[in-house]
Each structure stands twice: as C-alpha cells, then as structure tokens.
Amino acid sequence: MSDVFNIIESNPLQAILVGNDVELSYQVFGRPIATAPVVVVNHALTGNSNVSGKNGWWKSLIGEKEVIDTEKFTVICFNIPGNGFDGKVENSIDNYKEYSTTVIAALFWEGLEKIGVNQLFAVIGGSLGGGIAWEMGFLKPKAIQFIIPIATNYKATDWLIGNVLVQDQILNNSIRPIHDARLHAMLLYRTPHSLQTKFLAEEKEGLFQVESWLLHHGNKLEERFLLSSYKLMNHLLKTIGQSITENDLLAFAVETKAVIHQIAINSDYFFIPEENRKTHQKLKMLNDKIQYSEIDSIHGHDAFLIEYEQLNTILKPIFTIQTN
Incomplete structure (x- = not known):
C-alpha cells in the first residue's frame, strides 16, 4: 500500500463536547479520518476505547494485518460517557437511570459528525456494545454499510x-x-x-x-x-431497544441500506441464541441482506472475547475489501 506510512502510530485519548455538555472521549486507530473507510467499535460493559495495540482488549481482531486491518481502515472507538476510562472523577454520571442506549447512540453520532464522519463502513460491538450498534442503525438506517452486533440482540429480554x-x-x-x-x-x-x-x-x-x-x-x-x-x-x-417495537424493527429492515450480520453464541445464557434466531427470521422476510452466524463454544456469553479464530473467520469476508 503506497500510503501505509499514514497509519496513526499513537492513539491518544481525545475528547469533544456533545449533547448537554457531555464530554465524549475516543481513540482513533489505523488510517487518519477522511483517508479510509471508517469502522466504529462499541465497547462492552467493562470495556473502553483502547481496542487495538499492545494492550488493546480486541487486539486479536483489530490491528495491522488483522481482520479489521488498521492499514486499510480508520477505526474509531468512543468511551461511553461515565465509563471512567478518562480517569476524571468529575465525569462520572450519578443520574444513571436517566441514560439509555438510544441516548448513547445519539451521542456517538453527534461525536462522529463533529469529527467529520457521516458515513460508516461498519459499526461493530459485543454485548452492550452490540446493543448500541443496533441503536445507531435505528437512528441512521442509511448511514452504515455493515451493522455487526455480536452476543446481543436489538431488544432486552x-x-x-x-x-x-x-x-x-x-x-x-x-x-x-x-x-x-x-x-x-x-x-x-x-x-x-x-x-x-x-x-x-x-x-x-x-x-x-x-x-x-x-x-x-x-x-x-x-x-x-x-x-x-x-x-x-x-x-x-436493560434499555437496549426499549423504545423499539416489532413493527419498528420490521420498518427498519425495509428502510436500511445496511447489511446486518448478527453473530450469536450457541451457549450464551445472557443473550440467548434462540432470541437472535427469531430476530433473524423476522428481518429475513423483508430484507435479503440479513446474515446470521453462531459461534460454537462451551464458554457462553464471554465467547466473543475468547473464540477469536471463529470470530475472525466469520468477519473476514466483510472486512476483506480493496482500498486505494
């Protein structure tokens, strides 16, 4: 690749104000913004924006020559406001029951717009992060090429x-x-x-x-x-999809331009695969671009952080693209 030297070598924590003066921090990995397709990664419950590199919690998936190749993509990961990763106690959120995944998704979209991103190649996340990926799709059904929710579903059971x-x-x-x-x-x-x-x-x-x-x-x-x-x-x-009805889901299936690739885990006790299969069947009736895969594992919900070979195999066809 002729411009591989443009890869971002350091990934400092950056921050912008969104919403009602909410500080939204984030990291960028790989190609600089506006030079490559953008992949947004949403972290899970105890995760953070540090998804790649030496201490990255998803470094087996995201990095140079990995499935989400930072030589080909711009990878952006926001910290859910209040997750504590910035180390600022003053940014903690005490009125936590006033927040929802819909609110977080809207803040992420506002953050993206402020840094000059309006279209995404993909949004991907596991568990809570996958739920926020669904919500980002519902908010902007024509702005994402691939929605990849892993070990989650569009609505809390x-x-x-x-x-x-x-x-x-x-x-x-x-x-x-x-x-x-x-x-x-x-x-x-x-x-x-x-x-x-x-x-x-x-x-x-x-x-x-x-x-x-x-x-x-x-x-x-x-x-x-x-x-x-x-x-x-x-x-x-518990707020995942709280305002989304089944009719809303079906309307989204018709309207969206995204390829939705659900990835479930056959032993997941938290987001059970049966519910994911039901969602898939409903969507598939109205949209032939809906895809579904299951990770085969004894490890349950955490398999999305354990079964890297299976996850990489599922994701490789999506992220194997030609870039100039």
Missing part, C-alpha cells in the same frame, strides 16, 4: 432485565458492591460446562478453584472500576 435488577440491587446494597456484583455477573458470562471443564471441582488452600477465580475477578474489577460506572453500564443493558 425479561431475563436480561431481571438480571440487571439483581446487579443493581447488589451495587446499591452490598458492602463491596463492585466486587460482589462481578461475582454474580461472571456466572452469567460463562456456563456450567465451561466452569466444570476449567476447574474440575479442584480445591486448593481451603478454596475451590472456581471460588478463587471468581474472587480474583471481583478484586480485579474493584481495583480499576468506579461504582458509578458499573451502575451506569449495568443499567444501560
């Missing part, structure tokens, strides 16, 4: 809403709210088969290995995450 309530109660009532909520959440993100295969009911120094693993994850998140951030992110899950 009763099962998801119920678990959000349990998490919210823990976060508001526990002595160690982040730690204890994380223990519960990790059991939702994995499966009985996954944990049994990993730990084999083994015990060491008075604790079962599964107990040590859960306590480790609780401690780890407690060290790096703000309570206000966890409350907000957890709440956002």
Whole structure:
C-alpha cells in the first residue's frame, strides 16, 4: 500500500463536547479520518476505547494485518460517557437511570459528525456494545454499510432485565458492591460446562478453584472500576431497544441500506441464541441482506472475547475489501 506510512502510530485519548455538555472521549486507530473507510467499535460493559495495540482488549481482531486491518481502515472507538476510562472523577454520571442506549447512540453520532464522519463502513460491538450498534442503525438506517452486533440482540429480554435488577440491587446494597456484583455477573458470562471443564471441582488452600477465580475477578474489577460506572453500564443493558417495537424493527429492515450480520453464541445464557434466531427470521422476510452466524463454544456469553479464530473467520469476508 503506497500510503501505509499514514497509519496513526499513537492513539491518544481525545475528547469533544456533545449533547448537554457531555464530554465524549475516543481513540482513533489505523488510517487518519477522511483517508479510509471508517469502522466504529462499541465497547462492552467493562470495556473502553483502547481496542487495538499492545494492550488493546480486541487486539486479536483489530490491528495491522488483522481482520479489521488498521492499514486499510480508520477505526474509531468512543468511551461511553461515565465509563471512567478518562480517569476524571468529575465525569462520572450519578443520574444513571436517566441514560439509555438510544441516548448513547445519539451521542456517538453527534461525536462522529463533529469529527467529520457521516458515513460508516461498519459499526461493530459485543454485548452492550452490540446493543448500541443496533441503536445507531435505528437512528441512521442509511448511514452504515455493515451493522455487526455480536452476543446481543436489538431488544432486552425479561431475563436480561431481571438480571440487571439483581446487579443493581447488589451495587446499591452490598458492602463491596463492585466486587460482589462481578461475582454474580461472571456466572452469567460463562456456563456450567465451561466452569466444570476449567476447574474440575479442584480445591486448593481451603478454596475451590472456581471460588478463587471468581474472587480474583471481583478484586480485579474493584481495583480499576468506579461504582458509578458499573451502575451506569449495568443499567444501560436493560434499555437496549426499549423504545423499539416489532413493527419498528420490521420498518427498519425495509428502510436500511445496511447489511446486518448478527453473530450469536450457541451457549450464551445472557443473550440467548434462540432470541437472535427469531430476530433473524423476522428481518429475513423483508430484507435479503440479513446474515446470521453462531459461534460454537462451551464458554457462553464471554465467547466473543475468547473464540477469536471463529470470530475472525466469520468477519473476514466483510472486512476483506480493496482500498486505494
């Protein structure tokens, strides 16, 4: 590629004001804005904008010569306002129940417009990030070429809403709210088969290995995450598609110019694949560009962060494009 030297070598955290003076921070990876197709990556509940590079949480998917090749694409990832990644306590959000994924999607679109981006090659995200990808599509059905929601669905189910309530109660009532909520959440993100295969009911120094693993994850998140951030992110899950009816979904299927590629996980307890299949069948009746894939894994919801080979295989045909 003749202009590969234009790849962005450092990815500083940048910020702009959107909405009612909300600070929206973001990072750009790969080609500079306005020089290549744009891919927006939406992070999940405990994620952030650092998706690529040495410490990038999706570096197996995004980077030079990876499936989302930063030599060919401009990759933009916004931090959900209040996620704490900017380290500014003053940017925490206390009125978290006033926010929704629709509001976040609108802020992301405003942010994109302010940095000169009006059309997207793709928007992709897993779990909460995938829900926001759906919402971005609903807001601008003709502005995205590919919508790729992974391990999520267009609308929160009763099962998801119920678990959000349990998490919210823990976060508001526990002595160690982040730690204890994380223990519960990790059991939702994995499966009985996954944990049994990993730990084999083994015990060491008075604790079962599964107990040590859960306590480790609780401690780890407690060290790096703000309570206000966890409350907000957890709440956002139940707002996915809250204003979208089935008729709205079908109207979107007719109106959108995007190729929608749903990616589910066959063992997901959080966003169950049966619901994704139902959504796919409804959309497919009205739009022949709707695509559907399932990751085969014992690991449940977290498989979108584990089964990189399968995910890369599914995504490769989408991101194998010729650029000048």
